[in-house]
Amino acid sequence: MKRFNMIDEKFICENCNKEVEPLGYTARDHCPYCLYSKHVDINPGDRQNNCKGLLKPIGIEKHKDTYKIIYKCTKCNKEHKNIIAKDDNMEEIIKISQIN
Numbered sequence: 001m002k003r004f005n006m007i008d009e010k011f012i013c014e015n016c017n018k019e020v021e022p023l024g025y026t027a028r029d030h031c032p033y034c035l036y037s038k039h040v041d042i043n044p045g046d047r048q049n050n051c052k053g054l055l056k057p058i059g060i061e062k063h064k065d066t067y068k069i070i071y072k073c074t075k076c077n078k079e080h081k082n083i084i085a086k087d088d089n090m091e092e093i094i095k096i097s098q099i100n
Contacts, residue, residue: 007045014038015054023085030055030069032087035096039073039080051076060084060097069096 008022015036022028027045030037037055042048053075061068061081068081084093 003043003046007047023087025086028085029082030057030085030088032085033089033092035069035088035092037069037071037080037082039075039078051078055080057092057096059099060093067093069093 008027011020013031016034018033035057039051039053040047053073055071057069058072059070067084071080
C-alpha cells in the first residue's frame, strides 16, 4: 500500500518557469499552468526517487468521480498518474486528452 506524505509547497516549474503556489486542500504535485510534474517520489510525497526527470503529460483517464493526468518521464520513460487539481489549466487538459 502506498503511503501518502503531505507536502504542499511553492515551487518553480522546471518546464514553464512559472511560480506555483501551494494547492491548499491536498499536496500540489504538478504545475497547474503546463501540467508538467517532476519524477521525485517513489511513494506520494516521500521525495525518494533519484530520477528527477520531468514528467510530461501524455493523456487523461477517468478515475472515480474525477480524472487523472497520465505522465511519461522524459528521463527514464516510466509512466505515472496524478489526479487533476481544481486550478489546472482546462485548455491544457483538453489538449492532452485529445492525444490518445
